[in-house]
Amino acid sequence: MSKIKTFFALLVLSVFTLTLVGCGGGDGTKTKAKDExxxxxxxxxxxxxxxxxxxxxxxxxxxxxxxxxxxxxxxxxxxxxxxxxxxxxxxxxxxxxxxxxxxxxxxxxxxxFQLVDMPFLFASxxxxxxxxxxxxxxxxxxxxxxxxxxxxxxxxNGAKHFTNSKRPLKTPEDFKGLKFRTQSGGLLDAQFKALGAGSQTLAFAEVYQALQNGTVDGQENTFNNIDTQKYVEVQKYLTVSSHGRLxxxxxxxxxxxxxxxxxxxxxxxxxxxxxxxxxxxxxxxxxNKSKEKIKASGKVEIYELTESDRAAFIKALEPVYKEYTDKIGKEYIDAARASK
Structure with missing residues (x-):
């Protein structure tokens, strides 16, 4: 019995020795992994x-x-x-x-990363x-x-623009009393609050129905999303605002x-x-294609904000900047504003 134990011990030792030689140490293992x-x-x-x-x-x-x-x-x-x-x-x-x-x-x-939601931060x-x-x-x-x-x-993905079913949105005052869908709370809720509007967080898949049945009056999105989600069927007004990003x-x-x-x-x-x-x-x-398609449909009245319009919105939205600049980081805000 002791001879059998000795035989197996020698066998295990031999296999272990061959394994070490075959791997060539750590370098051999790294080389194999590198070649995979x-x-x-x-x-x-x-x-x-x-x-x-x-x-x-x-x-x-x-x-x-x-x-x-x-x-x-x-x-x-x-x-x-x-x-x-x-x-x-x-x-x-x-x-x-x-x-x-x-x-x-x-x-x-x-x-x-809330930077992308800061309203009217990027010039283009x-x-x-x-x-x-x-x-x-x-x-x-x-x-x-x-x-x-x-x-x-x-x-x-693109810049966001406002749509709604009630009236043209040309000034901050035009938002008063309206309710908008948002994809998340926090900063976006503060944006609409500063404009005198309400907001409700809804999943993307629920937006069309919410606009159709009047749960919300409007929403913000890229031209392509507005086009492909067929929001022009349930919205009357589009403001080309480029106010935030997706x-x-x-x-x-x-x-x-x-x-x-x-x-x-x-x-x-x-x-x-x-x-x-x-x-x-x-x-x-x-x-750009979706923007032209929306125009050609004739289903919505389109207004494009001027530089003076944008300045009025930026002034109205100062409370959002006061609340969120420190949370986001002033260095990021300043750098984004300085980008051309």
Whole structure:
């Protein structure tokens, strides 16, 4: 019996020794891992036909081409992999490596992301893009790192505009007594309160019916959303205001990012930059087409705010800035206002 025990002990020792020689220590393990194909799961909640969906596919194409097939990007659109509520948790757990949530979903992690809701902050779409690409926009994305996330790019959806069923909205006084749908409370509630209007938080899918049955009088959205959601059927007036934004941030998680070599990180960053330019072009084109389609429909009366109109709104909304500048960060507010 003792001979059998001795035989098995020697066998185990031999296998252990061969294993050490075969791995060649830590370097051998790293080399093997480095040579394996890297799988990147990109989950998002919109259709492939949207600017976000098309840009995700563009990113996939670029990464796979430039990596020579050493990286594979698997894109899961329309909540196929993660729903709206689960995607942030899935990213932090490294179950997915890329998501592109609405900026407002990040406010709970970093309050400064409320910046996109600040009324009449950005002078134009290009001013917003310049802020996003500048030092403060990049700093804001990096502020998520303590939460295990890292921002890679800002993907715009577009500027918001007001619609309602009661009257033309040309001055702050025109808002008094009306009720508007908002996608979240807090700052947006303060915006309408400063204008003398009420607000109600409703899910995106509930907006059309709420406008139709008069639960709310109006809403704020991009041209493309106003068009595709057919709000012109239940609204009479559109004010081209560009007062706030509906944009996305493309996020990865720090566990995945830190597992990459500097060369791999640079490749992903370069491909993301190219995909971002593509996404912005698509978003601009889509909103412009929808604006023209809304005009051509003749179903709504359209008023475009002048510079003096905007100045009147900015003055009326000073209480919002007094309440939220410190919460967001004065440096971010000043940088956004300075963007051209």
């Amino acid at each position: 194909k890297i799988i990147i799961k990109f989950s998002h909640v919109v259709a492939e036909s949207t600017p976000k969906g098309q840009a995700a596919l563009k990113f996939k194409q670029l990464v796979e081409e430039k990596s020579g097939g050493k990286m594979e990007v698997q894109v899961f659109p329309s909540s196929q992999l993660c729903g709206d509520k689960e995607e942030l948790e899935a990213l932090q757990a490294n179950n997915v490596q890329l998501i592109a949530p609405s900026v407002t979903k990040l406010v709970g992690f970093v309050p400064a 779409d290009q001013a917003a893009y310049n802020f996003y690409d500048g030092p403060f926009g990049q700093k804001l994305m990096r502020s998520l790192e303590p939460k295990g996330m890292l921002g890679l790019a800002w993907w715009p 944009d996305y941030v493309v996020l990865t998680n720090t566990k995945f990012w830190n597992s990459l070599t500097p060369e791999q990180q640079q490749l992903i960053s370069d491909c993301m930059k190219e995909a971002t330019a593509y996404e912005r072009q698509l978003a601009d084109e889509l909103n």
